[in-house]
Amino acid sequence: MTRIFVHIGPDAATSDRVQRILDAKRDQLRSKGVLYARSPGARNHTRLFMAVSAPANVDSLRFNRGYITPEKQQVLHDDVARKLAEEVARSGCHTVILSAHQLGTSLVTRSELARLKALLSQMSDDIRIVAHLDDPARMAVRRYTAQLLEGRATSLEAELACCEAPSFREAALRTRPAPDPQAGVFAEVQGAQFWLDFRRMTSEWEAVFGPGAMRLRATDPDVLSSETAPEECRAAFDIAETIGKADPWTPPEQPSAAWMTRCRLFNDAALRLLAREDVILPRQLWRKLLGEIKVHGPAIAPGSLHALTDRFSNDIKMLCDEHDLPERLMAPDAPVADWAEADPTRGFRATQYLMAFRRRINQATKEELANKAADLAHRAAAQPAPMGSAATVSAPEMACAAADVSPALRAAAKAARPMVPNDVDALLTPSARRLMPDLAKQNFVKLQTSSYAPHNRMGKVKEDVQGIDYTPSSARDIPTGSSGRVIVGCMKNEGPYILEWVAYHRAVGFDTFLIYTNDCTDGTREILDRLQELGLVQHRNNDNWSGNSPQQFALDNALNEPVIKTAEWIAHIDVDEFVNIRTGNGTLDDFFAAVPDATNVAMTWRLFGHNDVVTLEDRPVIEQFDTCAPKFCPKPHTVWGFKTMFRNMGAYAKMSCHRPNKLTDGMDAQVKWVNGSGKDMTSEAIRNGWRSSKKSIGYDLIQLNHYALRSAESYLVKRQRGRALHVDRSIGINYWIRMDWSVHRDVTIKRNLPRLRAELDRLMADPVLKDWHRRAFDWHRAKADELHRIPEFEELYQQALSLKLTETERVAYALSLDLEN
Numbered sequence: 001m002t003r004i005f006v007h008i009g010p011d012a013a014t015s016d017r018v019q020r021i022l023d024a025k026r027d028q029l030r031s032k033g034v035l036y037a038r039s040p041g042a043r044n045h046t047r048l049f050m051a052v053s054a055p056a057n058v059d060s061l062r063f064n065r066g067y068i069t070p071e072k073q074q075v076l077h078d079d080v081a082r083k084l085a086e087e088v089a090r091s092g093c094h095t096v097i098l099s100a101h102q103l104g105t106s107l108v109t110r111s112e113l114a115r116l117k118a119l120l121s122q123m124s125d126d127i128r129i130v131a132h133l134d135d136p137a138r139m140a141v142r143r144y145t146a147q148l149l150e151g152r153a154t155s156l157e158a159e160l161a162c163c164e165a166p167s168f169r170e171a172a173l174r175t176r177p178a179p180d181p182q183a184g185v186f187a188e189v190q191g192a193q194f195w196l197d198f199r200r201m202t203s204e205w206e207a208v209f210g211p212g213a214m215r216l217r218a219t220d221p222d223v224l225s226s227e228t229a230p231e232e233c234r235a236a237f238d239i240a241e242t243i244g245k246a247d248p249w250t251p252p253e254q255p256s257a258a259w260m261t262r263c264r265l266f267n268d269a270a271l272r273l274l275a276r277e278d279v280i281l282p283r284q285l286w287r288k289l290l291g292e293i294k295v296h297g298p299a300i301a302p303g304s305l306h307a308l309t310d311r312f313s314n315d316i317k318m319l320c321d322e323h324d325l326p327e328r329l330m331a332p333d334a335p336v337a338d339w340a341e342a343d344p345t346r347g348f349r350a351t352q353y354l355m356a357f358r359r360r361i362n363q364a365t366k367e368e369l370a371n372k373a374a375d376l377a378h379r380a381a382a383q384p385a386p387m388g389s390a391a392t393v394s395a396p397e398m399a400c401a402a403a404d405v406s407p408a409l410r411a412a413a414k415a416a417r418p419m420v421p422n423d424v425d426a427l428l429t430p431s432a433r434r435l436m437p438d439l440a441k442q443n444f445v446k447l448q449t450s451s452y453a454p455h456n457r458m459g460k461v462k463e464d465v466q467g468i469d470y471t472p473s474s475a476r477d478i479p480t481g482s483s484g485r486v487i488v489g490c491m492k493n494e495g496p497y498i499l500e501w502v503a504y505h506r507a508v509g510f511d512t513f514l515i516y517t518n519d520c521t522d523g524t525r526e527i528l529d530r531l532q533e534l535g536l537v538q539h540r541n542n543d544n545w546s547g548n549s550p551q552q553f554a555l556d557n558a559l560n561e562p563v564i565k566t567a568e569w570i571a572h573i574d575v576d577e578f579v580n581i582r583t584g585n586g587t588l589d590d591f592f593a594a595v596p597d598a599t600n601v602a603m604t605w606r607l608f609g610h611n612d613v614v615t616l617e618d619r620p621v622i623e624q625f626d627t628c629a630p631k632f633c634p635k636p637h638t639v640w641g642f643k644t645m646f647r648n649m650g651a652y653a654k655m656s657c658h659r660p661n662k663l664t665d666g667m668d669a670q671v672k673w674v675n676g677s678g679k680d681m682t683s684e685a686i687r688n689g690w691r692s693s694k695k696s697i698g699y700d701l702i703q704l705n706h707y708a709l710r711s712a713e714s715y716l717v718k719r720q721r722g723r724a725l726h727v728d729r730s731i732g733i734n735y736w737i738r739m740d741w742s743v744h745r746d747v748t749i750k751r752n753l754p755r756l757r758a759e760l761d762r763l764m765a766d767p768v769l770k771d772w773h774r775r776a777f778d779w780h781r782a783k784a785d786e787l788h789r790i791p792e793f794e795e796l797y798q799q800a801l802s803l804k805l806t807e808t809e810r811v812a813y814a815l816s817l818d819l820e821n
Contacts, residue, residue: 001094001124001125002093003126003238004096004120004127006103006127007097007236007237008100008101008103008129008131008205009104010101010104010105010131010139010143011134011143011219013251014132014134015101016044017225017249018099019043020246020249022043022097024548025246026038026548027549028244030091032240034095034096034237035087035088035093035095037088037096038087039083039087040084040098040100041100044100044101045099046061047076048098049061049102049103050067052115052119054115057108058181058186059186059188060189063186064283066442075438079439081119084119085122096123103116104201105143105193106188108173108176108194110204110207113204114208117209128215129205129206129214129215130215130236131198131214131215131216131217132217132218133216133330134218134219135309135316135332136311136312137303137306137309137332137333138302139193140156140159140193140196141300141302142254143193144156144159144260144300145254145255148267148290150189150287151186151190151267151270152189152190152267153190154190154264155264155341158172158192159305160307160308162175163310163311167200168312169200172197173194175192176192176194177190184281197315198216198312198315198319199319215323217232218320218329218330219329220232220329225251226248227248228245228246229246230243230244247662256295256297257298259293259295259297261341261343261344262290262350264341265350266289266350266353266354267290270286270354279362279365280369281365282368285361285364289357289360293348295345300339300342301333302333303332303336304337306335306336307338309332309335316330424444427444428444429805429806431802431803431804432805432813436809436813437816439816440809440812441812443812443813444808451694452635454629454630454807455630455632455807456631456632456744458699461700463745463747464747482568483511483566483568484512484568485509485511485512485588486510486563486567486568487512487513488513488514488515488516488554488564488571488572488655489515489572489573489574489575490516490517490550490554490555490574491515491516491520491524492524492550493519493520493521493780494522494575495520495776495777495780496618498528498531498575499760499763499764500620500756500760501575501578502536503760503763504578505578507756507758508579508586508588509588512537513536514540514561515528515539516542516550516551518541518542519543522779523773523775523776525539526772527769527776530766534769538561538563540554540557542554552657556654558655559654567648568647569648571643571645573704577704578704578707579702579704580748582700582701582702582703586752591702595678597672598647598674599649599651600645600651600659600660600673600685601673601676601702602674602676602681602685602692602696603644603645604640604641604676604691604692604697604699604704606628606699606703607629607708608625608628608629608706609625609709610625610709610710610742611626611627613710614712614713615711615713616717616777616781618777621707621710622707622749622750622756623753624710625707625710626746627742627743627744627745628741628742628744629743629807631697633807633811635811635815636814636815636817637691638691638738638739639741640691640697642659642691646659649670650667651671652664658690661688663687671686673685673686675696676697676698676700677701678700679696679698681695705746709736709739712800714784716788716796716797717780717783717784719732719793720787720793733799733803734817736800737805737813737817738814740810741810
């Protein structure tokens, strides 16, 4: 019997820490029979929450993600239910963990809880609810600040007033306004925090899931912030075996009370502006504007909300006894003076800032109205025109009339682009029409007028020019005691591709390589061992890896290697990634001359598709594949992932897949991150992040050509062996959809073919290397032939080749996918 644990928060920071641990330990948990599901969301299972909330209770998540109408929410509900059931059945695990703090803070009625139970009961009758609690005043402050950053316009007086009511929960629920998404009003944002009545919260959940179904845990900040935090996850979710250690964690710093006052006042002014119905303020811009009025100072003191603590003191004692909660962890902060809203400082006037921001708000309004007009036109497509209706009345206008929307949206609908037809299928290619699910088609309609629509109109480099002359580079003199510019890589059965990859990167200016391998059977180890004998590579066997993944285990060990300790520059890239230097003579020397002050370089991926190359061929990858993703493609998130080349100056203590992490104290001022166009992006990337944004994207000087698929047969072999980073996750058709970009051409890297061939010829002159390269290719050729004879793989192969999508169709399809396999 499968047991399901539903972690409902309700504290967002605690939930985030728990979710990050479960996500990092996902593969290890799976091997122990514990599934931390992917299908309801990558880490925070917000899709599950959105699927079960009451159709009329439209929250900010559902609004921002397009699941406003009951019909669209039902599509989401059915999709979540089906994929979660399939994932649970496929895993064979005895325990399933789901987590979303919104379940605890935003599900209000028993009918919503019943919807959640009904969805999960398809998989199990044994459903347990887990909540992490803290002193109510501390939790109230943390959630209040989050609400302010989401648009709350009422102060903490709302919660304090509820303390005087016979039922705190009922009084708090009465403060929740009816949702009005167009006016920026959401009940879970504006209303008082009803769930602070922990005893009533427990009784409500157990009324639906059964007596004793609720498990309360006390939040221990010392444990959660330490490397022993996984032990809390073990105890909370009955995980029998140890799951190792976690990276230390610093809880988010609480914002200043003065800034929070500014936010509340600004939100109040913004909501009054939105009530006029001719303005739209997108949540992303709203949050950005709040960030621009930030001031520093002391945070709100939880001790000033001692009225909340006093209101629930008896309940807390009883809950500590009933759930064995340590009273020391639930103890309140020492009382201080009663809460009063802080001075916003410097004569702050919200209306003045709002006026200063109006130009940006007006521009955002135009863009949003265009998007909504297109969506209305699509919705009208399914509505036949009433008998006798005038031909001059457009379908979008009819949809507006039926939906009773604001005059501004009526005007936008009237001006809706005539290109939107009565049937979205008419806009799609035959392949997309046949294969794309409804969610993908909805995304396609939204992208028609979205600022996230992909295109290639960006950058200065001509990508159809490859015949640029270059001067052959002489061997670089490496300073004594230095290993120079070092690439760290991890490989598993990559034999046919190693020599090209090593030759190319030596030709453009890298000096040496530290390569880790695990579970190789195709000649990869032998090729690398020979390269080590020739003094070109350092090879390490990684078969006995432990922890979350072989890759991270290798990177942790790499920090102790002399070749890394003495490196000048370090880059962690894979064998399907090539550093494409698009400036000067095409070498690292040229690039570093263009960015002399850089210490960290975000080399953004350019994803290259299979280019209609079907069979596995022993020819250079950079020669065979030159069709790729558009340069402007902010969604899906994988397209703008980056790998980092960084100066070895002790600024970071850890090396991870995409970047160095754990910034050393006092090194902030010495670090300068640049993007692929040499533009400063330090503020965005200095502490975290692994993908470029619309603000930081750049390809003019350097990019990372990512040949994730190579040929269709290469993809088959890759699908069979799984990924080095996640050893128990196969690569299915979803991966192909995300990675097979074959619309645009970029041949800039091909100017390096002569220098590649010269270096490759030098390597292949070694008879041992040449022999092992041939054996490796023959192994992959035989493996591809074998997979063709297996129906499962042949079906996948044919399905992949049948997917001929435009760039916009591929984005729409990829955004509808939930699993990362």
